Amino acid sequence: MTHDPVLPGWSISAGAAVRYDIVFADDVFDTVNGSLAALSVAAYPATTRRFVVVDANVDRLHGARLRAYLDHHGISDDPFVLETSEETKTLDTVVRVADALDAHGVDRRQPVLAIGGGVLLDVVGLTASLYRRGTPYLRVPTTVVGLVDAGVGAKTGVNHGGHKNLFGAYHPPVAALLDRRLLATLDRRHVVNGLAEILKIALIRDRDLFELIAARGGALVDERLQGDDDLEVLTRAVGGMLDELRDNLWEKRLARLVDYGHSISPALEMKALPALLHGEAVAVDMALSTVVAARRGLLEPRDRDRVLDVLRAVGLPLTHEALDSDLLRAGLAATTRHRGGRQRMPLPTGIGSARFCDDVTEGELAVAAKELGDYR
Ligand SMILES: NC(=O)c1ccc[n+]([C@@H]2O[C@H](COP(=O)([O-])OP(=O)(O)OC[C@H]3O[C@@H](n4cnc5c(N)ncnc54)[C@H](O)[C@@H]3O)[C@@H](O)[C@H]2O)c1
Numbered sequence: 001m002t003h004d005p006v007l008p009g010w011s012i013s014a015g016a017a018v019r020y021d022i023v024f025a026d027d028v029f030d031t032v033n034g035s036l037a038a039l040s041v042a043a044y045p046a047t048t049r050r051f052v053v054v055d056a057n058v059d060r061l062h063g064a065r066l067r068a069y070l071d072h073h074g075i076s077d078d079p080f081v082l083e084t085s086e087e088t089k090t091l092d093t094v095v096r097v098a099d100a101l102d103a104h105g106v107d108r109r110q111p112v113l114a115i116g117g118g119v120l121l122d123v124v125g126l127t128a129s130l131y132r133r134g135t136p137y138l139r140v141p142t143t144v145v146g147l148v149d150a151g152v153g154a155k156t157g158v159n160h161g162g163h164k165n166l167f168g169a170y171h172p173p174v175a176a177l178l179d180r181r182l183l184a185t186l187d188r189r190h191v192v193n194g195l196a197e198i199l200k201i202a203l204i205r206d207r208d209l210f211e212l213i214a215a216r217g218g219a220l221v222d223e224r225l226q227g228d229d230d231l232e233v234l235t236r237a238v239g240g241m242l243d244e245l246r247d248n249l250w251e252k253r254l255a256r257l258v259d260y261g262h263s264i265s266p267a268l269e270m271k272a273l274p275a276l277l278h279g280e281a282v283a284v285d286m287a288l289s290t291v292v293a294a295r296r297g298l299l300e301p302r303d304r305d306r307v308l309d310v311l312r313a314v315g316l317p318l319t320h321e322a323l324d325s326d327l328l329r330a331g332l333a334a335t336t337r338h339r340g341g342r343q344r345m346p347l348p349t350g351i352g353s354a355r356f357c358d359d360v361t362e363g364e365l366a367v368a369a370k371e372l373g374d375y376r
Pocket residue numbers: 055056057058061084085086089116117118119120122142143144145146149150151153154155156157182183184185186187190193194278
């Protein structure tokens with residue numbers, strides 16, 4: 001510490017060790033499955049009452065079994081049902097949830113149960129980080145994005161002022177239960193949307209995962225990842241994401257391979273709202289990066305074509321009408337600012353590997369966007 005030696009001063013340091021459990025569960029709302037109850041009570045044995053926030057569509061489809069489960073295990077009163085969308089992923093919704101927590105008399109050691117997709121998990125996670133300066137919560141992700149990404153990391157956040165995730169906090173859960181059965185009711189488009197985040201992991205570090213998806217193709221979507229081999233797709237995606245996060249959870253290093261597909265996509269997603277889902281924007285960004293990498297000689301043309309063909313085969317977009325030079329320029333500038341003044345843009349060097357570049361130009365991206373518009 002440097003300070004005026006004549007004046008008093010102190011240095012304080014306190015570890016903030018964190019540990020949270022991520023476990024796959026089979027039929028988490030089956031009353032005989034004690035996982036959710038056990039993890040919830042283990043976190044706060046003082047009472048078994050819990051404040052539950054559940055996504056409105058999830059409540060419509062799974063609410064009867066959820067309520068029977070909560071009643072059977074005496075976990076909670078009636079769940080708080082939250083309509084979710086990217087447009088309502090805002091501070092206003094955080095305040096609404098916090099007011100409900102307060103009205104329910106939740107104290108800061110009583111874990112909240114968050115049951116929904118990435119939007120609900122981001123909103124409830126941020127609310128939990130703010131409510132009484134930090135309240136524990138458990139996640140039950142119910143979408144592909146939730147199971148492989150939003151449900152397993154430390155990040156929470158909401159959009160503001162046209163910026164994606166401008167407000168947020170690192171607030172990992174006490175635990176996350178990943179039940180792929182819940183995906184069986186997911187709309188086809190949202191399954192495809194989640195495959196973008198799985199392909200992100202495959203393309204930066206796991207060629208075998210890419211080949212698994214390539215081999216299953218559209219059947220993976222038709223069967224909502226319920227196939228015998230599909231658990232491996234999910235476990236490789238989760239394991240790969242956690243390997244990327246575990247030693248940089250607070251993002252002290254801003255060069256992050258999991259930022260692949262997330263350089264232009266935040267600006268694109270916000271500009272195209274509500275037409276483009278998060279994963280769809282990520283897919284467009286990955287397609288752009290793939291073409292830029294091939295044009296730079298970092299990626300073989302045959303691998304470029306394989307990546308684009310698999311993105312398309314599972315139903316993901318390669319481009320979007322909102323991609324224009326203004327957006328490319330604004331997106332590059334916003335991302336460079338977000339990453340400490342350097343682009344740190346992951347570009348693929350093969351299927352399963354990537355490197356960081358700081359010098360990708362708006363012109364390169366514009367040429368890549370044109371090439372993608374003409375792609376077979
Ligand atoms: N915190 C993170 O690290 C992180 C990581 C990746 C993405 N995200 C965020 O996640 C969000 C996208 O998440 P998403 O793709 O899950 O979208 P989402 O939460 O909007 O859910 C998609 C739709 O599916 C419905 N739904 C949810 N579960 C269902 C089920 N089991 N059956 C039927 N319908 C169901 C929802 O009501 C919604 O209409 C974005 O805001 C993105 O920024 C966060």
